[in-house]
Amino acid sequence: MKSNKLVSKIFIYILLIAVTITMIFPFLWMLSSSIKFDRDIFIFPIQWIPDQPVWSNFIDIWTRIPLATFIYNTAKITLIVTLLQLTTSSFAAYAFSKLEFKGRNLLFVAYIATIAVPWQAYMVPQFIMMRSLGLNNTHLAIILLQAFSAFGVFMMRQFYQGIPDSLIEAARMDGMNDYQIYYRIMLPLSKPALSTLTIFTFVNTWNDFLGPLLYLTRDELKTIQIGLRMFITQYSAEYGLIMAASVVVLIPVLVVFLSLQRHFVQGVAAIGVKG
Incomplete structure (x- = not known):
C-alpha cells in the first residue's frame, strides 16, 4: 500500500x-x-539568453509610441472600473442575499442570466446607444459599460449567503440600519471575496482590447492593448518591441495578483464551499 x-x-x-x-x-x-x-526571436532551437542582449528595446518602446499615455489611460479606466464594480456588486449582492423584497429571486435570476449572453451579441446596439448619448470617443463610455457586473454580483451573493442571518438580525436589534450593516459588518467580513473580485476585474479591464478598440479612436485616449498594435506595421511586426512592452504591461497585473494572492485563495475556497 505504501x-x-x-x-x-x-x-x-x-x-x-x-x-x-x-x-x-x-x-x-x-x-x-x-x-x-x-x-533572432524565431530561431530554433531557442536561445534563451542571447549573446548580445538588446536592452534598448525597453527604451525604444517609450519613444516609438506614447506608451506612458497609454499606460496612464489604462490605469485610469481600470482603477475606476474596479472600484465601481466592487461597490455595485457588493451592494447589490447584499440586497439579493439579506433583504426581503417582492420579486427578489426572479430579478436575481434575470440579472444573472445576462452572463449567458455573449457581449458580441449586443455590442452594436450598445455602441449605437453610447453614440446617441455623445459618449463615443470618451473613457466614460467604457467606464459606464463596465461599472456593473452580473458575475460580480453572483460571486459576492454566494459569499454573503454564508454569513449567518442571526448576525444581521442582532445588528438590527442594536439599532443599525442596512447601510450601517453593509458598511460595518458585511464589507469587513468579505475581504477574501472582494480581493477575488478585484483580481478578476482588474485583469479583465486591464487586458480589454475590443471595448477600447470600438470606442476610442484618438491616440491620446487609447489604452495599452491598442497601443501594442502600433508595433505592427503593414508589412512586418516588431516582435522585440512588442515583447518588451508586454513585459512592462504585465508588471501591474503581477503586483495586484501577488499582493492579493492570499485573500484570493481564501475567497475562491470560501465561495466554493458556501455556494
Whole structure:
C-alpha cells in the first residue's frame, strides 16, 4: 500500500511540474524575446539568453509610441472600473442575499442570466446607444459599460449567503440600519471575496482590447492593448518591441495578483464551499 501511495504521489508531482512548465513557458519566451533582435526571436532551437542582449528595446518602446499615455489611460479606466464594480456588486449582492423584497429571486435570476449572453451579441446596439448619448470617443463610455457586473454580483451573493442571518438580525436589534450593516459588518467580513473580485476585474479591464478598440479612436485616449498594435506595421511586426512592452504591461497585473494572492485563495475556497 505504501509503495502504491508513493508511486501515485510521484506521478502527481510529475504531472504538476509538467503543467507548470507548460503554463510558464510562454512567459519565459516573452522575457527572452524582449531582449532580442526580431531576426533572432524565431530561431530554433531557442536561445534563451542571447549573446548580445538588446536592452534598448525597453527604451525604444517609450519613444516609438506614447506608451506612458497609454499606460496612464489604462490605469485610469481600470482603477475606476474596479472600484465601481466592487461597490455595485457588493451592494447589490447584499440586497439579493439579506433583504426581503417582492420579486427578489426572479430579478436575481434575470440579472444573472445576462452572463449567458455573449457581449458580441449586443455590442452594436450598445455602441449605437453610447453614440446617441455623445459618449463615443470618451473613457466614460467604457467606464459606464463596465461599472456593473452580473458575475460580480453572483460571486459576492454566494459569499454573503454564508454569513449567518442571526448576525444581521442582532445588528438590527442594536439599532443599525442596512447601510450601517453593509458598511460595518458585511464589507469587513468579505475581504477574501472582494480581493477575488478585484483580481478578476482588474485583469479583465486591464487586458480589454475590443471595448477600447470600438470606442476610442484618438491616440491620446487609447489604452495599452491598442497601443501594442502600433508595433505592427503593414508589412512586418516588431516582435522585440512588442515583447518588451508586454513585459512592462504585465508588471501591474503581477503586483495586484501577488499582493492579493492570499485573500484570493481564501475567497475562491470560501465561495466554493458556501455556494
